[in-house]
Each structure stands twice: as structure tokens, then as C-alpha cells.
Amino acid sequence: MSILNETYTLSNGVMIPKLGLGTWFVDDDKVAEAVRAAVEIGYRNIDTAQAYGNERGVGEGVRTSGIARxxxxxxxxxxxxxxxxxxxxxxxxxxxxxxxxGYIDLMLIHAPQPWDDFRGGDYTDGNRQAWRALEEAYRAGKLRSIGVSNFVVEDLENILDHGTVTPHVNQILVHAGNTPTELIDYCQGKDVLVQAYSPIAHGAILDNGTLAAIAARYGVSVPQLCIRYTLQLGTVSLPKTANPDHLRANAEVDFVISDEDMDTLRPLDETDYGEHAAFPVYSGR
Known part of the structure; x- marks a missing residue:
């Protein structure tokens, strides 16, 4: 599971592990155990959010993991x-x-609009204000790096044009079946690292026949293929699970998808998220 030892380097020189643990939908009273299990397996990248309601538990898991902060x-x-x-x-x-x-390694603006108006009104000034607060906390050493999430090009340009620190990261929805190539290319051109959340499409593509056939050729599972795909796009991959068996399997991605298969996966359009479409990030807006 050498992927757990691999890192990217952010534009400010901070190193970030290529594979992380997403904790969305992991309850606060259960997430500490999930963090400890992940760390024991070898994970060193843990992702949470104020909106997840589990920061307290994540912190407990970090403090009790047996690994130096x-x-x-x-x-x-x-x-x-x-x-x-x-x-x-x-x-x-x-x-x-x-x-x-003690400190936070990375803090992001979770979305350019409030969730109840996602992809809706004009919040350019509000994002500048939030970004100014992040910049100050970054300069004060409270945050080692700062970034954004769910930002499209125009949202990023607002920060680039008016901020004093270029976002180190943009965390966006990326998976086989939803590859925002232009946005990824734009970010990479600005030295903004892309993090891929929901690399397994919140489970919505596990039965996709094309993915199943490609995965079978490599002798891997569909989730392993999906995680490897996002890694080969040059992104940090953040699959979510609290299951130790899945944590181990998700890190067993030390294979290489061929250029031909990457070309097959890139244009796939698989964005039917079923019941999960109720969440703004899966709504197609």
C-alpha cells in the first residue's frame, strides 16, 4: 500500500498525502474510532468539515491515534x-x-454559495471576506494552508483577483463519470491542487458495466479503479468510509491504468446519483 506514503507538494511547500480519509456522514461519536483505524492502517490525511458535525470526534481520533501530530x-x-x-x-x-x-493543516471555504442557494446568487464579496479571514489565520500560523471547495473558474478568479494568497487547494466532485477536465486544467495551471471528493460517486457507479469490465482486467474492484483513476488525474483522492476492510482495500491501488483506459474513463457521463441527488453537490446544478 505504497500510495499511503506518497505525497503532493502544495504551492507553499507543504506536503499533503495523495490518499485521504473522508468523514462525511461519519457520526461524531463514531469518527474517532474510524480515524484511529485509518491511522493504524497507514492513512495520514484526514478530511472533515464544520458542516459534518464531527470535528470534535476527528480531533479525538487524532489525539488518541498514537501518531505524532x-x-x-x-x-x-x-x-x-x-x-x-x-x-x-x-x-x-x-x-x-x-x-x-494545535493547528489545522488545511482549511477550505466549503462552497462559493450557501447550500440552500448552491450555484445561485452573487456571493463574491462574502467569499472575499471569508478568504481574508482564512488568509489572516494562515499568516498567524493557525492554518498551514488554505483553499476552497466546489469553486468553479469564476469563483476562483474572484479570489485570485482580490486575495493576497492563491488558494492552495480546490476540493471538487471528481469521479469516473464526472470529470470536470477544464476546471482541473485551470486549477493545475494556477498551481492549485485539486482534491477529488466522492471518487466513488457516493456509491452510485458501483454497478456501471464499463467500470466493472475495466476493473476486472486489472483484477481490482470498481472502487479501487475509481480511486486510482482520480489519483492518475493528479488529484488527492478522498474516499469516505468507516469500515476498516474498506479502508485497507481503498489503499490497495498500486496499479497503473493504461492511457487507453484513462481515455475511456475520462469522457464517461455517469451522474445519476439516485437518492443522493437531494444533496446540492449531486443535483446537477
Missing amino acids: EELFVSTKLAAEIKDYDAAVAAIDESLAKLDI
């Missing part, structure tokens, strides 16, 4: 609804207090 990379996200400087300052300090791990 500096060996772990912990990310969280400023709630999407916070588009005000003072509220952002307070929320950053709240995350630091809930996690209680």
Missing part, C-alpha cells in the same frame, strides 16, 4: 453559509477549539 494532515472547511469576515474569524477559532489539535 506533525505526521498527520488534517483538513476542515468553513461552513458554506459563512460569507462575513467577523463570522469567519469566529468560525475558524471554533474549529481550532473543537478539533483541539
Whole structure:
């Protein structure tokens, strides 16, 4: 499972593991155990968010993992609804207090719009205010790196044109069946590392015949193929699970997808998320 030892280097020189543990939908009273299990297997990248309601548990898992704090990379996200400087300052300090791990390795603006208006109104000024708060916390050493999530090109340009720190990361929905190539290329051209959340499409593509056939040729599972695909796109992959068996399997991706198969996977359009389409990020907006 050598992927657990591989890293990217952010534009500010901070190293981030290529494979991480996503904790969306892992309850606060269960997430510490999941973090400890992941760390024992070899994971060093843990991703949470204010909106997940489990920062306290993630922090407990980090503190009780038996691994030195500096060996772990912990990310969280400023709630999407916070588009005000003072509220952002307070929320950053709240995350630091809930996690209680000394500092945060990466903090993101969770979305360019509040969830109840996702891809809706104009929040350019609010995003600038939230970004200013993140920049100040970054300069103060509270955050080792800062970034955004679910930002499209125009959202990124707002930060690039008005901020003083280029986002180190943009965490976006990327999976076989939904590859936003232009956005990925734009980010990479600006030295913004892309993180791929839901690399297995929240489970919605496990029965896809094309993926199953390609996975079979490599002797791997569909989830393993999907995770490897996002890694070969040059992104950090953040599959979500609290199951130790799945944690191990998700890290067994030391194979290489051929250029031909990557070319088959890239244009796939598989965005029927079923019941999960109720969430804004899967709604197609």
C-alpha cells in the first residue's frame, strides 16, 4: 500500500498525502474510532468539515491515534453559509477549539454559495471576506494552508483577483463519470491542487458495466479503479468510509491504468446519483 506514503507538494511547500480519509456522514461519536483505524492502517490525511458535525470526534481520533501530530494532515472547511469576515474569524477559532489539535493543516471555504442557494446568487464579496479571514489565520500560523471547495473558474478568479494568497487547494466532485477536465486544467495551471471528493460517486457507479469490465482486467474492484483513476488525474483522492476492510482495500491501488483506459474513463457521463441527488453537490446544478 505504497500510495499511503506518497505525497503532493502544495504551492507553499507543504506536503499533503495523495490518499485521504473522508468523514462525511461519519457520526461524531463514531469518527474517532474510524480515524484511529485509518491511522493504524497507514492513512495520514484526514478530511472533515464544520458542516459534518464531527470535528470534535476527528480531533479525538487524532489525539488518541498514537501518531505524532506533525505526521498527520488534517483538513476542515468553513461552513458554506459563512460569507462575513467577523463570522469567519469566529468560525475558524471554533474549529481550532473543537478539533483541539494545535493547528489545522488545511482549511477550505466549503462552497462559493450557501447550500440552500448552491450555484445561485452573487456571493463574491462574502467569499472575499471569508478568504481574508482564512488568509489572516494562515499568516498567524493557525492554518498551514488554505483553499476552497466546489469553486468553479469564476469563483476562483474572484479570489485570485482580490486575495493576497492563491488558494492552495480546490476540493471538487471528481469521479469516473464526472470529470470536470477544464476546471482541473485551470486549477493545475494556477498551481492549485485539486482534491477529488466522492471518487466513488457516493456509491452510485458501483454497478456501471464499463467500470466493472475495466476493473476486472486489472483484477481490482470498481472502487479501487475509481480511486486510482482520480489519483492518475493528479488529484488527492478522498474516499469516505468507516469500515476498516474498506479502508485497507481503498489503499490497495498500486496499479497503473493504461492511457487507453484513462481515455475511456475520462469522457464517461455517469451522474445519476439516485437518492443522493437531494444533496446540492449531486443535483446537477
